[in-house]
Amino acid sequence: MTKTKLIQLDTLGRNISETKIQHSGYYYESFRIFRKNKVAMLSLFVIILMIFLAVAAPLVTGFDPDKQKLAERLLSPGVKGHIFGTDEFGRDIFTRCIYGCRVSLSVGIISQLIASVIGYLMGVTAGYFGKKADDIISFFIQVFSSIPFLLFAMALMYALGSGLMNLYLSLGLLSWANTARLIRGQVLTLKQQEYIQACIVNGGSSRRIIFKHLLPNCIPMLIITNTLGIPSAILTEASLSFLGLGVPSPTASWGSMISGAQTFIRTNTYYSLFPGLFIIVSVMAFNMLGDGLRDALDPKLHK
Amino acid sequence: MFRYIIKRTLLALGIIFSISLITFLILNVLPGDPVAAMLGDFADANKIKEVRHNLGLDVPLWQQYFQWISNLLKGDFGNSYFQKKSVLFLILQAFQYTSFLAVLAYVIALIVGLSMGIIAAVNHGSLIDRSLMTLSVLGISAPSFWVAILLQIYIGLNFKIFPVSGVQTPIGYVLPAIALGTRYAASIARVTRASMMEVMGQDFIRTAYAKGLGSFRIVMVHILRNALIPIITIIGADIGSLLTGSMITENVFNIPGIGKLLIDAIGKRDIPLVQGGVIYVATVCVIVYFVVDILYAVVNPNIRLGASVE
Numbered sequence: 001m002t003k004t005k006l007i008q009l010d011t012l013g014r015n016i017s018e019t020k021i022q023h024s025g026y027y028y029e030s031f032r033i034f035r036k037n038k039v040a041m042l043s044l045f046v047i048i049l050m051i052f053l054a055v056a057a058p059l060v061t062g063f064d065p066d067k068q069k070l071a072e073r074l075l076s077p078g079v080k081g082h083i084f085g086t087d088e089f090g091r092d093i094f095t096r097c098i099y100g101c102r103v104s105l106s107v108g109i110i111s112q113l114i115a116s117v118i119g120y121l122m123g124v125t126a127g128y129f130g131k132k133a134d135d136i137i138s139f140f141i142q143v144f145s146s147i148p149f150l151l152f153a154m155a156l157m158y159a160l161g162s163g164l165m166n167l168y169l170s171l172g173l174l175s176w177a178n179t180a181r182l183i184r185g186q187v188l189t190l191k192q193q194e195y196i197q198a199c200i201v202n203g204g205s206s207r208r209i210i211f212k213h214l215l216p217n218c219i220p221m222l223i224i225t226n227t228l229g230i231p232s233a234i235l236t237e238a239s240l241s242f243l244g245l246g247v248p249s250p251t252a253s254w255g256s257m258i259s260g261a262q263t264f265i266r267t268n269t270y271y272s273l274f275p276g277l278f279i280i281v282s283v284m285a286f287n288m289l290g291d292g293l294r295d296a297l298d299p300k301l302h303k
Numbered sequence: 304m305f306r307y308i309i310k311r312t313l314l315a316l317g318i319i320f321s322i323s324l325i326t327f328l329i330l331n332v333l334p335g336d337p338v339a340a341m342l343g344d345f346a347d348a349n350k351i352k353e354v355r356h357n358l359g360l361d362v363p364l365w366q367q368y369f370q371w372i373s374n375l376l377k378g379d380f381g382n383s384y385f386q387k388k389s390v391l392f393l394i395l396q397a398f399q400y401t402s403f404l405a406v407l408a409y410v411i412a413l414i415v416g417l418s419m420g421i422i423a424a425v426n427h428g429s430l431i432d433r434s435l436m437t438l439s440v441l442g443i444s445a446p447s448f449w450v451a452i453l454l455q456i457y458i459g460l461n462f463k464i465f466p467v468s469g470v471q472t473p474i475g476y477v478l479p480a481i482a483l484g485t486r487y488a489a490s491i492a493r494v495t496r497a498s499m500m501e502v503m504g505q506d507f508i509r510t511a512y513a514k515g516l517g518s519f520r521i522v523m524v525h526i527l528r529n530a531l532i533p534i535i536t537i538i539g540a541d542i543g544s545l546l547t548g549s550m551i552t553e554n555v556f557n558i559p560g561i562g563k564l565l566i567d568a569i570g571k572r573d574i575p576l577v578q579g580g581v582i583y584v585a586t587v588c589v590i591v592y593f594v595v596d597i598l599y600a601v602v603n604p605n606i607r608l609g610a611s612v613e
Contacts, residue, residue: 142314143321146589150547152329155581158569159329231444238446239551243566258449262555265456265467272456276449283444 030220033296040292043285050282054101063092065099066250077270084274087260093271096252097278103246103253104282107167107237108230114172115229116222119179124210124218126180127187137180144177153236157245164247167240171233179225183218190217220297228290231283238279254279307600315593322585323375327368330578375582381575383568390579393564398583400470401560405549407480409541412487417534419488420495425522427500435492442489447548451482451555468557479556483548487541494537498530539595543588 024032034040053060063082069090077085084093126137156170190196199209240246241255249256254275261272362370374381380390423435459467459478466475502508503526511521550562557563561580568576 139314139317139321143318143325146318146543146585146592147322147325148543148547148585148588150544151550151581151584152325154565154569155326155329155577158577159332235446239448242446242448243551243554245569255446255448258446258452262452265452266460269456272449272452276445276453279446279449280441280444284440287440287444 030296034292037292037295039288040296043288043292046281046285047289050101050105050285053098054105057095057098057102060098061092061095063095065091065095065252067091076268085268085270087257087271088264093257093274096257097254097274099252100254100257100275100278101282103164103241103251104234104237104279106164107171108234108282108286110168111171111175111233112226112229114168115176115179116226118172118176119225120183120215120218120222122176122180123183124187124214127184128191128206128210128214134184138184141177141181141184144174145181147174149174149232150236150239153240154243154245157240162245162248164251167237167246171236175229175233178229179222182221182225186218186221187214190214224290224294224297227286227293230286230290234279234283234286304600308597311593311596311600315589318589319586322589323372323582324368326578326581326585327371330574330581331364331367371578380579380583383576384573385571386573386576390575393576394561394580394583397559397561397564400558401546401549401553401562404476404479404483404552404558404560405542405545407476408483408549408552409487409538409545411480412484412491415484416488416491417495419492420499421522421527423492423496424499424503424526427496432496436496439489439492442485443493445485447482447486448551448555450485451479451552454478454482455555470556470558475556475558479552479558482555483545483552486548487545490537490541491534494534495530498533499526502526502529536599539592539599542591542595546584546588 057065069086073086073088073090077083082092082094084097087093087096122137122141126134126141152174153170156173157166160166160170196209196213199213204213237246237253238255238258241253242259244256244259246255247253257275258272261268261275264271371381378391380394382388383390383393386393419435419439423432426432455467455478459465464474465478466472467478470476470479508521508525511525512518516525546561549560550565552558553560553562554566561584565577565580567573568580
């Protein structure tokens with residue numbers, strides 16, 4: 001066959017023969033949209049910064065978060081190199097805020113990962129198998145969405161005892177219902193599509209369909225719901241630690257720091273201010289990141 | 304409609320029953336012996352055994368559960384291990400404070416949130432709109448106990464009329480209610496703004512302007528009335544978190560509500576009181592959701608005919 005060179009013109013009559021046609025995947029397109037969202041990019045930057053602070057905490061600050069120095073108790077911000085001052089045991093508040101990132105971020109992220117796994121398995125079982133399985137799981141979803149979240153987190157932490165592991169578990173076990181409900185709806189729609197029907201006709205096993213074909217299509221929804229679930233997990237952790245049911249005492253956590261500051265509102269007004277600001281910034285960042293992801297991952301908005 | 308109510312009632316009963324089972328399992332499969340904690344370190348084994356028998360703790364777990372649930376149905380929540388009073392009495396006494404605080408906070412939240420939302424929607428795109436919405440993002444992200452402490456520091460300690468602790472006078476409720484309501488005011492403001500903006504773009508609003516109605520009348524009557532439906536929807540969902548949120552605020556302001564009662568009971572491992580408190584609050588929430596659901600069905604025929612269940 002002889003090579004004929006076609007000249008392609010676009011609608012405005014420009015020669016686009018030499019233009020390389022770019023094929024891009026779903027996630028690349030999403031990233032392109034996400035990158036244009038300034039607020040979401042800023043939140044992502046804040047979150048990465050916080051994760052860096054949490055991981056590299058000993059490099060960022062020279063103080064020990066748990067070591068008590070009673071001679072230097074309740075210093076004002078700026079005194080003796082303590083940027084945010086010190087608490088009632090002479091511990092550096094800035095250092096404790098930084099170490100507090102570890103607790104809050106890990107609780108937020110890990111509890112939501114647990115919730116995703118439970119939520120996906122429950123949702124996909126209900127949506128894919130239907131019938132009795134759907135009835136039972138839908139009932140459980142109803143039960144778990146009517147449970148007052150904080151109240152049962154309190155009860156679970158009371159029963160399991162305070163500690164990081166128990167925080168991950170109890171918050172994860174209580175927050176899967178929303179994910180399951182959304183996944184169930186998604187799977188009900190996906191099940192009607194030709195490629196799933198084709199796979200069933202070809203004799204694909206349920207396990208293959210659930211993990212190979214349905215899971216990739218549910219990943220965007222899992223990412224969105226769980227990013228938006230992180231702020232409420234962080235707030236709940238802070239509330240639990242504030243009530244003394246979160247992480248055990250010497251470990252730095254924003255909630256327990258505010259609880260400690262409560263006694264000193266008359267003399268050290270700044271003490272309670274800083275951990276609260278850390279909570280606000282992290283909650284806001286995850287909320288706005290979640291909103292940005294929702295806009296970016298919605299295929300209807302892709303052009 | 305009648306069938307829908309029957310169906311929904313059965314569902315609510317099933318949910319309450321499941322919640323009672325979950326509560327019982329969580330609180331009774333825990334390590335640590337409440338009787339040993341109650342009698343102190345020096346109690347001898349026989350005494351512990353005797354007290355366990357008196358409290359009915361030496362029978363199998365499922366028997367304890369059925370005993371507890373049948374007592375609950377008779378209105379008997381048991382007695383507190385430490386306060387030597389009926390659990391129901393303690394709960395009802397404390398719940399008055401909690402529910403009053405929650406209602407007051409929500410009234411404040413509705414007034415502030417609706418006005419913020421309306422002002423932002425009417426001036427959308429302007430500096431006022433942007434600053435109100437930034438404020439509402441801050442309000443949603445701030446934990447209520449932190450707002451409570453800030454209010455204590457900057458208002459309670461500066462203006463002596465607002466006490467920072469206790470509710471001996473009704474004015475003591477003001478700061479706790481603001482602290483608790485902030486979050487809800489912020490979310491109501493956002494929903495109101497979004498839903499008003501949607502209605503504003505519709506044809507009948509343009510018609511209203513075209514026939515020369517005053518803009519105040521259009522905003523307050525035509526737009527707001529149609530924008531209220533999504534706002535009403537979030538009220539039902541807020542109530543559960545409002546009651547539990549109230550429990551935290553109580554702790555900051557030292558109000559003798561359910562939250563204080565439960566936290567103290569948890570500290571002392573007073574199981575009947577914790578169990579009773581949890582099941583009581585959870586049941587109140589389920590009943591409220593149930594009533595709100597029925598009201599929606601009355602307002603919106605789509606729901607009761609099963610059209611939009613998914």
